[in-house]
Amino acid sequence: MNSTSNHSHQREFELGDREFRFLASFLSRETGIILSDHKRQMVCGRLVKRLRALGIQDFTEYCAMLDGPKASAEIEHLVNAITTNITNFFREPHHFEHLRRQVLEPFAAASPRRRRLRIWSAGCSSGQEPYSIAMMIAETLKPADAWDALVLATDIDTNMLTRGANGVYTAEDAAQIPETYRKRFVRRIPSDPTHIQMGDELRRLIRFKRLNLHEQWPMKGPFDAIFCRNVAIYFDKPTQKKLFNRYCDMLSIGGMLYLGHAESLIGMNDRFEVSDKTVYRRIR
Numbered sequence: 165m166n167s168t169s170n171h172s173h174q175r176e177f178e179l180g181d182r183e184f185r186f187l188a189s190f191l192s193r194e195t196g197i198i199l200s201d202h203k204r205q206m207v208c209g210r211l212v213k214r215l216r217a218l219g220i221q222d223f224t225e226y227c228a229m230l231d232g233p234k235a236s237a238e239i240e241h242l243v244n245a246i247t248t249n250i251t252n253f254f255r256e257p258h259h260f261e262h263l264r265r266q267v268l269e270p271f272a273a274a275s276p277r278r279r280r281l282r283i284w285s286a287g288c289s290s291g292q293e294p295y296s297i298a299m300m301i302a303e304t305l306k307p308a309d310a311w312d313a314l315v316l317a318t319d320i321d322t323n324m325l326t327r328g329a330n331g332v333y334t335a336e337d338a339a340q341i342p343e344t345y346r347k348r349f350v351r352r353i354p355s356d357p358t359h360i361q362m363g364d365e366l367r368r369l370i371r372f373k374r375l376n377l378h379e380q381w382p383m384k385g386p387f388d389a390i391f392c393r394n395v396a397i398y399f400d401k402p403t404q405k406k407l408f409n410r411y412c413d414m415l416s417i418g419g420m421l422y423l424g425h426a427e428s429l430i431g432m433n434d435r436f437e438v439s440d441k442t443v444y445r446r447i448r
């Protein structure tokens with residue numbers, strides 16, 4: 165959005181203190197996401213389109229709606245508008261190298277009876293992270309169909325999950341994928357040279373599902389690895405601590421937890437040991 169239209173929407177829709185505090189406490193309660201004061205303009209900008217779509221005149225009316233019987237139907241739209249979904253293929257490449265060496269290769273070398281591999285991409289956004297994991301699996305476990313391998317890809321944002329399940333990305337996005345993987349796993353779309361689609365070999369490995377990390381989890385696990393990168397950074401420390409402990413319960417002993425570059429488990433959980441930079445191994 166350019167600065168002229170940005171200024172005009174700010175004039176049209178003012179997000180006052182009271183309304184901002186209401187939205188911040190609503191989102192923190194529902195999702196764990198913390199909106200500090202400096203995010204006020206960002207919140208205003210991201211919600212303007214939604215208010216217009218609803219034909220709502222101002223934030224007071226929008227907050228009143230979230231306080232009434234229409235709240236449960238509105239949460240999905242609110243959350244989709246507010247979440248930050250920045251991601252890319254093979255983001256923090258050292259994690260994928262670690263996954264190959266410390267999880268996938270030992271798994272492939274283990275007794276043939278050990279065939280079940282489960283990896284969870286928690287907060288997967290538009291799918292680049294689970295597709296990167298799936299490329300590593302398909303490259304390391306050969307032939308792919310001899311293994312019971314699955315990547316669970318979850319996010320709270322339903323728009324992002326639709327994009328992930330479609331597996332269609334711009335050619336520019338796909339340029340982040342190393343060439344050998346691109347040649348093997350990425351399909352051209354003949355009618356649209358500006359986009360590509362992820363191949364069936366990868367799509368078969370991934371299940372996209374909506375899951376709010378702040379609520380109950382239906383899965384039992386255990387997982388061999390969990391990627392939760394650049395997600396906990398939006399939560400406060402007590403929420404992070406609780407979340408990391410729940411991940412620990414979901415991992416097998418020896419399973420790995422991958423966090424984002426600005427996140428850390430140090431001083432938060434003694435059931436993990438450091439395995440590498442922002443990678444933690446469950447030890448008990």
Ligand SMILES: C[S@@+](CC[C@H](N)C(=O)[O-])C[C@H]1O[C@@H](n2cnc3c(N)ncnc32)[C@H](O)[C@@H]1O
Nearest residue numbers: 195247250251287289319320321376377393394
């Ligand atoms: C910045 S993206 C990170 C994507 C990817 N993990 C990566 O590192 O590239 C953060 C994602 O976390 C999701 N998220 C935020 N709060 C969540 C919650 N309470 N439950 C599930 N997902 C959440 C957002 O919707 C967003 O897609």
